[in-house]
Amino acid sequence: MEIFEPRLASLRFSPSDVDPSANKEFLRARYGVMVETGAKDEADQETAIFEPLDLISSIDAIMLLREELIKYPPSYVLALGVASIRLVADLQITKSEYYEGLHRVGGAAYSNGQLYVVYYERHRVHTRETIHHELEHLAQDRDEAWKNKIAVLRWICEEWREGQWDGLNRSSGLPFLGEKYWRLSNAERQRLDHSGFVKPHSRLSRREDGATVAGRLMTNPQKLLIQRRCDDQILYQKALHMVGMFNGRTSGKMGGRFFRELEFGFVRESYWR
Numbered sequence: 001m002e003i004f005e006p007r008l009a010s011l012r013f014s015p016s017d018v019d020p021s022a023n024k025e026f027l028r029a030r031y032g033v034m035v036e037t038g039a040k041d042e043a044d045q046e047t048a049i050f051e052p053l054d055l056i057s058s059i060d061a062i063m064l065l066r067e068e069l070i071k072y073p074p075s076y077v078l079a080l081g082v083a084s085i086r087l088v089a090d091l092q093i094t095k096s097e098y099y100e101g102l103h104r105v106g107g108a109a110y111s112n113g114q115l116y117v118v119y120y121e122r123h124r125v126h127t128r129e130t131i132h133h134e135l136e137h138l139a140q141d142r143d144e145a146w147k148n149k150i151a152v153l154r155w156i157c158e159e160w161r162e163g164q165w166d167g168l169n170r171s172s173g174l175p176f177l178g179e180k181y182w183r184l185s186n187a188e189r190q191r192l193d194h195s196g197f198v199k200p201h202s203r204l205s206r207r208e209d210g211a212t213v214a215g216r217l218m219t220n221p222q223k224l225l226i227q228r229r230c231d232d233q234i235l236y237q238k239a240l241h242m243v244g245m246f247n248g249r250t251s252g253k254m255g256g257r258f259f260r261e262l263e264f265g266f267v268r269e270s271y272w273r
C-alpha cells in the first residue's frame with residue numbers, strides 16, 4: 001500500500017527551503033544538474049512529449065528532487081554526467097528500445113544525460129523512485145567504462161550480472177516480456193506475477209529490472225533489505241547485488257553502511273560534506 005504524502009509537505013521547511021530558484025541553484029552547484037519545469041524548448045528531446053507543471057506543483061517537485069538527490073555523493077552524480085532533469089506533469093515517449101509507438105511513461109533517461117521525471121501529486125513516492133530509476137539507467141550506460149577502471153565493480157558485474165542475476169530470474173520462472181509488455185493494458189500489467197521483481201514494470205527487461213531495484217532501494221531500503229529477506233529471497237539477492245554495484249561505482253561511499261544509515265534516516269544534506 002502506498003503512503004499518501006501531501007503536496008508541499010512544507011511544514012518541515014522554512015520559507016527559503018521552498019524557494020524554487022534557491023533549490024535549483026543548490027542542485028546546479030552541488031551536482032551540476034540543470035532543473036527544468038517550463039514548456040518544451042529547443043534543447044528538449046524530440047521523442048519526449050510532455051505537459052509542463054503548474055507553478056505549485058513545480059515548487060513541490062523541485063523540493064522533492066532535492067530531497068532525493070542529496071542521498072548521493074556529489075562525485076557520483078557528476079560522474080553520471082546528468083545534464084538536466086526536467087520535471088513534468090505527463091510524459092509520452094514516441095520511441096524506445098522495445099517499442100515504436102507512442103507510450104506513456106513515468107520517466108525517461110537519454111544517454112546524453114537528459115532525464116525526464118513525471119511528478120505525481122498523489123503518488124509522490126512513485127516520483128521519488130523514478131528519480132533514482134532514471135539515474136540508474138545513466139549508470140547502466142556507464143558501467144561498461146567504469147568496469148575497466150574499478151576492479152571490484154568488474155568482478156560484481158561479471159560474477160553477478162552475467163551469472164547469478166539471470167540465474168535468479170530463471171529460478172523465479174518468469175521471463176522478461178520485452179515489447180509484449182507495452183501491448184498489455186494497465187489492468188493486465190497490474191495482474192502480472194512479479195515475484196522476484198520489484199513491480200510489474202521490472203518484467204520488461206534486465207535494464208528495467210535493475211532500475212526498479214535501484215529506485216526501491218534508494219527510497220525504501222528497509223523493504224528490500226529486511227522485509228524481502230524473509231518473503232522474497234530472489235528480490236533480496238538482487239537488492240544485495242545492487243548495494244554491491246553502488247559500492248563499486250562510488251569506491252565504497254555507498255556500501256552496506258550507507259544503506260543502513262539511509263534506512264535509519266541519517267542521510268541528510270550534510271552527510272556528504
Ligand SMILES: [Zn+2]
Pocket residue numbers: 133137207208211
Ligand atoms: Zn526504465
